[in-house]
Each structure stands twice: as structure tokens, then as C-alpha cells.
Amino acid sequence: MQDMKFQRLLWIILPLALFFNNCADVLDMAPDGNMQMDEVLSDPNKVEALLNSCYNNIPQKGFTYWFYENLPIAASDDAYTSYEAADDPITGIYSDANSASSHHMRDAYDGHGGGNNDYWIRSWQQIRLCTQFIELIDESAVNRETDRGRFKAEARVLRAFFYMELIKWFGKVPILEATVPFDADFSTMTRSSVYDVAKFIASDCDAALTEPNLPWRIDHQDDAMRVTKALALALKTKAMLFAASPLHNEGEDHWEEAYTTAKDAVAKLKANGYELFTKTTQPAVYGTGPGAALRQLVSQNADYSATPRDKETIFQIRSGGLFVWHIGYIGSNMPNTYKCGASPTQELVDAFETIDGQPILNLEKPYLDEKHLQPNYNASNTLYDPNNPYANRDPRFDETVLHNGSTIVFDSKTVEIETFIGGAHAPNFDITDKSFSRTGYYPTKMVTPGASGNNQINSSNWKYYRLGETLLDLAEAAAEAGHLNDARAAANEVRARSGMPDLPASLSQEELILRIRNERRVELAWEEQRYFDLRRWQKPTGNLSETCKWFTAMVITKKNDGGFSYTRQNVSSSSRGGWQNRDLLLPLPLEEAATLEAVTGQKWQNTGW
Template sequence: MKIQYLSLIMLSLSLWFTSCSDVLDMAPDGNMQMDEVLADPDKVEALLNRCYNNIPQKGYSYWFFDNIVVASSDDGYTSDEGQGVPTTAIYQDNNNASSHNIRDAHDGHGGNNTGYWTRAWQQIRLCSQFIEVIDKAAVNRDTDRGRFKAEARVLRAFFYMELVKWFGKVPVLNETVPFDANFSTLTRSSVYDVAKFIIADCDAALAEPNLPWRLDNGNDAMRVTKALAHALRAKAMLFAASPLHNQGQNYWEEAYTIAKDAVTNLKSNGFELFTKTTQPNLYGTGPAAALRQLVTQSADYSATPRDKETLYQVRSGGVFVWHIGYIGSNMANTYKCGTTPTQELVDAFETINGLPVLDLKKPYLDEKHLQPNYNTENTQYDKNNPYANRDPRFYQTVLHNGSKILFDNKTVEVQTFTGGPHAPSFDITNRVSSRTGYYHTKMVTPGASGNNGINNANWKYYRLGETLLDLAEAAAEAGHLDEARTAANEVRARSGMPPLSASLSQADLILRIRNERRVELAWEEQRYFDLRRWQAPTGDLSETSKWFTAMVITKNNNGTFSYARRNISNNARGGWQNRDLLLPLPLNEAATLESVTGQKWQNPGW
């Protein structure tokens, strides 16, 4: 059967080009034939530029300035729940295959249901087209041809990885497909097969001598590198080996081998953790100051960069916190509260002796998380003084009762106790107060002003700390416990946390590494996907993402405080069911594919 249009692989053949000084500048309209394009080196570069379109924007660039991905994980809860914004539909389970508020979210590219699925496939087709034509194209320098082709391969791998994260199994198309092709045999490939395709693209790019490891010129901002290729190889196999995607096969040894190769090559080519702040007057000198600087400042483009950890960042303005998602609470020069940390995230931070606060095997004794299951081995944690002696990353991630910040050139003490100026509100019409009793601070530059952008740094898609934790997880799952601990301990040491004990069993080490990912990568849009890929295909998120708690604090007459947990809402939050493990394919797309192939295409439950 032949069909005239299938958005999965179709894109207008009309291309828009012009000469441009910056390699990633987009060109104005102007139709021309492909032969004309390939005869002009500047237009060939413009063709490559189009392969860079639609890289998802992150941070607070989502519609109405709320981080939908964080707010849809168990790390955050939005104060916008009752405002009719996308998170409202997520929390109320008001999504379906024809309209889904994550899949179709405005992330800086516009809405109108042109979400992750459509944009990724458009880019994959453009990358494939470029790979097919570059060998016969005119270029300014002989070295350009190989580099350009390698860039297109890494970009194709990048967009395939984005599809896997959101949708799971997808077709592998290694070439452009004619509009009138026969699609009756088209199938969704396993995540393992997609991962192998991603790895093959990245391997081809890594073999290209003219693809650099690092960018040292700001005019090349956002061009892909060998560093990104290694990060993508590791990430693809991590997903392929995870329970949600492995189809009952054990791919952990393969995932471990690839992640180890990534870390080894990255380190041998000058990448390392950012371990010491270069601005102590701004970030302080505490053990987690370097992490805070890393996530609130753009990586520099230099042969000898300050930041040697970032592997790939967006071009500009990815985070954009401003005065949203920070303190809120009716303070002058603030607008609204946005997403704030949950008590569940606070519970994840260990005490400084390196022991979890809760029993990671069963963190809560009840469904609604009102009865924490405390770790009996941890004698340092004090329920009556819960914010003392915690992992230094806690203080760089969460504002809690008693935190002190500099805001609008004044020292502000955060007072979240009942009657305090920053107390939580459980009225869903109140968007300026926290729903949890906490406020977010990780992505905020210290000394913020409500009148100005307080973090407009470039969003970091991949950094070495994340790839080290990819290695730690894969190594632990594959039984290489010493190497798993070594990788995790390297990340922990940056923030002054003691090493994981060599006496941990494999099962316990896996739990500790999963928790380490949560703490280190909080607010970096990793937790949403981790929660899902760790589930069996028949599982759900009822234990982690159904009920959420806030901390209600009472100030006693003697100046001490009493602490009580309460549920944020009397109703379960949406997004925890089995169907929510993956996003739905667009309704019309899935229906068309099913009618053409006779196979089931839609993800379960949609």
C-alpha cells in the first residue's frame, strides 16, 4: 500500500538558504533546487544548519514559565496547578493521544501540537538527507566534508535518543524515504536495536578526525562534538538495558562496556568534573559550591576552559529562571512561585555521614507517604532538626525554613513556618506560595534580583557527572561493584560526601546509585525518565508519583519548631498510571500507521 503523506518521514523539499557568518544562523525564505544548493559551499553549510533546528529548549522556557518535566516527576510540585496551564492537565489526568500536554508542550519552538514526535522525525529526515548528499557537495575546505557528515550523524543520534526517552520503540530509518514508498512493512524497532543504530552513527562520527572533542570558539556554539557522541552511546545503552525497554534481555554488560569506554575517552581528552568554584565571592566556598556554579553558568568556549565538565549545552538562554520558580511568596519583584521541591526530594538527601535518611528499599510505610520509614542505621538525622547535617547538595538545591539568601540586595531569611512570610499554601488558586513548604534554588545564581534575569545560562544537556553515574549504574547492574562505587564516589567527592561502603550488596548498591542520581541530577530533567525506565513494562509509578507531601512547620513559644507532614492534595496526582511510562504517539499518526501496516503502533494504555 502506498500513501501520499506520513508526517513521520515527510518534510517539504523546499529549503531555505543564505550565506551566513555564524555556522548555526538560520536563513530567510527562498526556494531553490538541490543542485543549486550542492554547488554552493555556503548553501551546503546552510543545509547542515537546518539539521540543528528543533533541538528542544529546556529549563523554564516551557509555556507559562514552569518546568513541566520536573513538575511531572516526584522531585517537584507546581503552584500553578489551578491555573489552567499544562501542568493542570497533567495533574488531573486530562491527557489523551490526540492532545498531550507534555508531548505537545511549547518549549521555545511554538505549540500547535508540533511536539517532540513530529519535530524529531523532521530533523532525522533532514540529517539523513544531508548524509546522503554531502559526498557530492561543494565545500570551502576539504576538512569540512568529513566534519559536516559526522555532525549530521551525531545529530541524528541525538534526535533518535530523544524519541526513545519519550516514546520507547521507534522505527529505524537510515535513509530518506520517497514520498510514495511502500510503508506496509514499517515496524517499531526495539529500543536495543535503536540504541545500536545510535551507537553506529556515533562510531562513524568518532572515526572522523576533523570532528573536534571540544568547541573553543563561541561562533561554533551548539555544534556537536565527539564528547556528545560518547555521551549518547552511553545513554542509549543505559535505556536499552533498563527494565522498561530490555524485553527481558540482559544488556547490562554491554551497557557497562560502552559507558566505561565513554568515561575513559572523555577523561583522556581533557574532560573532568568541575570541582572548585572560580567565583568564591558569589558562590561561597562550601563543598557543593562548584556544582551550583556549574549549573548556573554557561560553559565557556576556550582551548583551556574553566568548565571542563559540560559535554553539550544549548546555544543560549536555556534555563531562564528569572523570579519564577524561586522564592515567590508575595515578595516584591517576584511574579509567581512555579515548581518547588517535594518533601520526597528532601528525604532523598543523605546526612553528611553518608547514610540515607530513609530505608531505600521501602522509604514509606504507607501509600500516601505520611509515615516515613527511617533508616535505623542513621543516628545523625534528627526529626526535630531535619535540615541539619545534610548532604551539601541539599543546601544548593532546596530553600528550607531558616535558609538565608541575598535577594534584591537584602538578606532574606526563609520562614516557611505557619504564619511566616513564606509559608506554604494549599489553595490551588494561590500561585505565589509554595505548595510543599520548600523553594527551589539549584538553578538560581546566588545574590539574585527580582528585577533581572537571575539565571539565563545555557541548559546543559549532557555533562561528565551524569555520564559517570550512567557508568556507575550499568557497572552495578552488571556486577562490577568496585567500578560502580568508584564512579559514584567520584561524583560524591565533588560535594564532600563520603564514599559508598565497600560492604554494600549489589542490590543495596544499585539503590544507592539510583538515589545518587536523584540527588546529583535534581532539577536537570533526569528523574522523570529514570523513574520510568526502572519500571517493568507492566509497572506503574504509584509508589513514587501518586501521592506527595509537604512539610508544615509550627513555631513554638520557646522559638523551637515542630514538624508535621501532610499531603499536598486530598486527591492523587495524575501521571502515575502504567500508560504514563511512555508518551502516546499522536493519534492520527498511530491510526494511519496501524491501517497501513496492520500492526499495533500506539503505546500501551493510550
């Protein structure tokens, strides 16, 4: 039995996907399985197909998860799902029905065909393929000699990408710099620190950055999803941000290094044509308000051109990943809709400042009680009115959240959202009814406004990295390292896009860190960042009880005079799962961890699993 388990481990670390078909578009080539390796390496087209295999298994995002639920968003404090069916992964997450052998986040279907242990197995498969390609390309046939360097650089950036995915989900992992033979001695294999993995990611990215034939930007549709020098910089920045964060830093202070890495990345990105998308090119669709540009950026594909409209997006997947078909949009039994899905929480709504730049709540202690029913209001905020809570808010609020009084165009008609009791879109706390929000809010950030019909599909591409995110990575690292002016400047650049005032120069370091963390939440809402931010900000002994245990909805009553009264209510009478210490990282697959522990004599499984 032990030999069988070890053989399974070998198949994880040593996948044999080596043989590929010809195809006119290199990124569409698929495995064949009928050729010998020397046949592949002697044919330039098949070498390109081998590179294509390195692009496989990039995780799908948006609403392509099993049963159209965006799991990392629904499992963060930004959202609560409308529907908890017995066989839904999100139900398993909320009820803590997870183990190392079966975990609803780690093993969820995400558009690739499902299967167990997907994040773990797929990432290692791709790392193996990238490493193999790096080792073989120097002696392989290529159509143009300039291809050789570019192909190797692409494989290095892709290897860095998949190592970054492993860090995000699992923390420490082994560093495999070379392909591992079947008869290797695994007894000395160890899980490297996140810092060491981040340095390995940086070394791959630095090598790619020196390659003259690796472009800064993809300018033709045929090369869609190819990696670039820009992605290498974004990955370096992200890896060091994680390495410096409390969950992963092992008591070491890496913030200065994270800061210098991010500052260098932002400077080089800007020097090579990357900039924030600050003005909508479709005012008839997105309006002319200060939040319009961000809404267009996240709900439309980046274009491939030498002079693109969107100069902010760094890396997007090749084909539609958002897949909004009124799934995760309005639901509410409106025509041609299917389900509501994850909906914004009152906690997310509370994160949006008023237009004068003042937080609604005291960010150090947002709530006075465990269940979040007693908001701890910011005494310096004079614009927020609990009896008129949606007025005078950060413009990004209306571009992210549908609330009572919002308007949308649906079925060629203007519809006003009614989330008050008895209204057309009122919340329903019945977990068996998938059509209505359980929070009193609906998401709108990823939806193109103003569609003429009621089958409002948005299949735009998921954007993994964009300059706005990297700027906020810089802002956080700078604040943590004590470079407060640089931290404010980076955050203010992002805020200015949406018409928000600068962060005050009078903020202390601790206050500035809290403001930048909140800025990340607002700017990157619904982009799968919050799930990881909440975790990496915790110490290894911490948990998510303050943020991910209790959640609130807004229950609105319409008064006789036409006004409204607002009452906070818990979404559920019981706490939601997924907040314990063990939930800071996903478990390694049970059998793989057990086998590695038996072979190495060292602990491999993450704490609590």
C-alpha cells in the same frame, strides 16, 4: 480521508525544509524556500546552511515551557507545582486530562512556537534532514575539504541525538537509515526495539568518532552548540542505558554491554580533557562550601576556550534556556516576582543523605503508607533528627532546596526564608495562588546566588549532557552488570566533588543499585533526569503509584520557645495524575499511529493510549 492521513504521515517522515539563506554565522542561517537543491549543493555557504537546518528543533528546557513551568520536573516526584490554572499543561497532567490526540507533555509549547505533536514531529523532521545531509554531502561543494568529513560527522551525531529524544519519550521507533521517497512501500515498516535503535545510535556515533576533523570540544563562541566527539560518547552511553533498563529491554540482559560502553566513554572523555568541575572559580558569589562547585556548574554557561574553566559540560544549548526570573525560585509575593512554579517535594528532601553518607530513609521501602505520611527511617542513621531535619545534610541539599532557615540575598538584602505557619514564605495549599510553594520548599539550584537586585534573571544555557551524568550512567550500568567496584568508584567520584563520603564497600549488589539510583536523584535534581529514570526503571507492566501518586509537604509551626515542630501533610487531598501504566511513555499522535496501523497491520500505539 485515509489518503489525507497518509499524506500527513509522509510530511512527518519526509519534511521538505531544504532551502536556506546565507549568513555570516552558519548556525544562524534560516530557511528561505526559493532555491532549487542543485543551487544549494553547489554553493559551500548554502551547504553549511543546510547543515544548520540539522540543528533546528533541539528542544528548549528549563522554564521555557508554556507558562514558565518546567514540565518534566513538575511531573516527576521531585516537584509539585504551586498553581493549577485551567489552561496550564501541568494541570492537564495532574488531572490525567491526556489522550493520544492531545497530550499536555507531548504537545506543550517549549519556546519553539508551539504546535501539536512537537516531540514526535520535530524529531522526525530533524532525522530526515540529517539523513538527507549525510547522503548529499559527499557530492556537495565545501569551502575546505576538511569540512566535508566534519559536517557529515555532525549530522550523524545530531541524528543520534534526535533518535535518543524519541527513545526517551516514546520507546520503540522505526529505524530509517536512508531518506524515504514519497512512493515508498510503508507496509513493512515496524517499530524497532529500543536496543536496535540504541545500536543504530551507536553506529552513527562510532562513525563520527573516526572523523579526525570532528573536535572533542568547542573552543570558540562562533561554534557554540556544535556537536562533538564527546557528545557522541555521551549519547552512546545513554542509549545503551535505556536499552538495558527494564522498561525497554524486552526480557534481554544488556547490562554488560551498557557497562562496557559507558566505561569506554568515560575513559575516552577523561583522556581528551573532560573532568568534573570541582572547585568554584567565584567564591565571592558561590561561597567556599563543598556544594559550591556544583551550584556554579549548573547555573553558569560553559565557556568556549582551548583551556576552559568548565571542563565538565559536554553539550549545552546555544542561548539561554533556564530563564529564571524568580519563576521557579522564591516567588512568595516578594518584589518584582511573578510566580513560584514547581517546588521541591518532601520526597526529594528525604533523598539527601546526612553528611556521614547514611540515607535518611530505608531506600528499599521509603514509606510505610501509600500517602508518604509515615517515613520508614533508616535504622543505621544516627545523625538525622526529625525535630531538626535540615541539619547535617549532604551539602547539595542547601544548593538545591530553599527551606526554613535558608538565607538568600534579595534586593541587596539578606533574607531568611520563613516557611513556618505565619512566616513570610509559608506554604499555601490554594491551587489558585501562584505565589507560594505548596510543599514548604523552593528550588534554588539553577539560580546564581547573591544578586544585588530583585530582578534576578538567570538565562544561562541548558546543559543536556555533562561528565557527572555520564559517570552516574557508568555507575548504574556497572552495578547492574555486577561490576561493583567500578560502580562504587564512578559514584564516589561524583560524591567526592560535594564532600560526601564513599559508598561502603560492604553494600550488596541490590543495595548498591538503590544507592546509585538515589545518587542520581540527588546529583541530577532539577536537570530533567528523574522523570525518565522513574519510567525506565519500571517493567512494561509497572506503574508509578509508589513515587508519583501522593506527595507531601512540610508544615512547620513555630513554638513559644523559638523552636519548631514539623508535620508532614499531603500537598492535596486527592492523588495526582500521571502515575498509571500508560504514563510510562507518551502516546504516538493519534492519527499517525492509526494510519501506520492501517498500512502495516501492526500495533504502533503505546500501551494504554
